[in-house]
Amino acid sequence: MTAPPLAGSACETLREVQTRYGGVLLSAVLRYTNGDRHWAEDVVQETLLRVWRHEHRLQPDGGSRNLLPWLTTVARRIVINDRRRRACRPKEVEVSEGDPGFFTVQDGTSQILARIVVLDAMAKLTTAHRSVITEVYLHRRTISEVALSSGIPPGTVKSRLHYGLRVMRAEREKRGVTP
Template identity: 45%
Template sequence: MDSAEDVLIQLYDRWRGPLLHYVLKLVDGDYQQAEDVVQETLLRAWRHYDELKPDDAAPWLYTVAKNLVISGYRRRNARATEVPLEPVDLPPVSDQVEHVLQTWQIASALRALTPEHRTVVIELYYRRRTVAEAAKTLGIPPGTVKSRCFYALRALRDALEERGVTEA
């Protein structure tokens, strides 16, 4: 099995150009916005490297990129009811759409946390460190890690409930 870094390099080499071309059309040629969307898409792919195969990742990547563009459009145009997107011939999207949407909502809720709370959650849950390892990495006492984690998870739960994400 390839490492996360190997998969990301393969995804980047194979899909960065086509994704950028696709997203540029969606954002009316705004190169900086397109670059941001592509980077966020590849960051999310890195988080799911164990589920993606670089040669078959197109439906997942294009769906995430399109959803990021739509989300950005909605944030900028709160009154808009429809997003004008040109139809594109893409392979059919797999059943992972719901998973991708939940992941996006979790990432959005995570970004809403304070930086201190967010870093603790990332260390403990995304990097899978113990409390002691996270404390050492962050340079704070283990009790502070536990406290921040408690409040961060509570804030995350509340934020996700506001977004309509509930436990399965």
Template identity: 40%
Template sequence: MSWIVLGSDGATSAQERATRSLYEQHARPLQGYVLQLLGGDHQRAEDVVQETLLRCWRNQQLVGGRGQDLRPWLFRVARNLVIDDYRLRSARPKEVDGTAWLEDVLADTDDVDRVLSSLVLVKAFQTLSPAHREVLYETYYTGRSTREVSRVLGIPPGTVKSRLYHAVRNLRQALGVPEAGVR
């Protein structure tokens, strides 16, 4: 980021020297401050610093030694630019890439998908033993607790837990779903 343009004879004006001094004194601390505000986004931080220094160059009297007391003004302008950018991004609809429509299409389930899922699930349920189907039904379909299923089926709670574990495991295998932690 270069701010100084030398004249054809290599000399710089007082305004150019003041601009160089502004950059040398304030750019690095301002960059660190803005970087913190933006959570480490270097590209956006650099843009904010450039805009802040440009506004200072346009609006402040740089020639005349005000260099050090400009810092609070610069930090306030930078902070306001970050806030304005945040508000602008919040007010605009979220930008999406060209594949977002595909996710929407795949996420929508229609009656055909539900019927196919039901058929696959019914076929997988048929591979389970009656005891396993019974425990799955009582637990997931009716929403009963282990203790309630134990009372309804007349078996100990430990047996309910064991059957439920094996039923879910066998159902996953029948559906072709890998077990957790296995890849």
């Protein structure tokens, strides 16, 4: 089956095809893929890529016939080929942390990144907040020990600890780092 002709350059042709047939083609492909939208979008993209690759076939006479039958045939063939390809491959299995076959390799990267984020967040703190957090978390001192050694009331230590941790949490979230 050869494609019906369409006028314009390759980019214009592709843009016109996508505008004119994109939504209808996606609906048809969604039926072919049993509602799998991600797969359907991939198929539509591949179909449009083939329009772009074979643009010279689409415009020899500058006619304006309906391309939808040709596009749906190309898309249907792509889906069929995908199904055949998937049938030949071993099935993909999702593995979660709770599964006995799940394992991770500890390379230290996440620890290094966490350390960088913590150090950057600590740099944003005032000296008072930084020293309280350092005493409590790094030196493992209690609030009363920190208050006694620094000569400030325990309530102030708690307050500095709270607000310092809040700033650090905000910095972590700003960078997209999860605990």
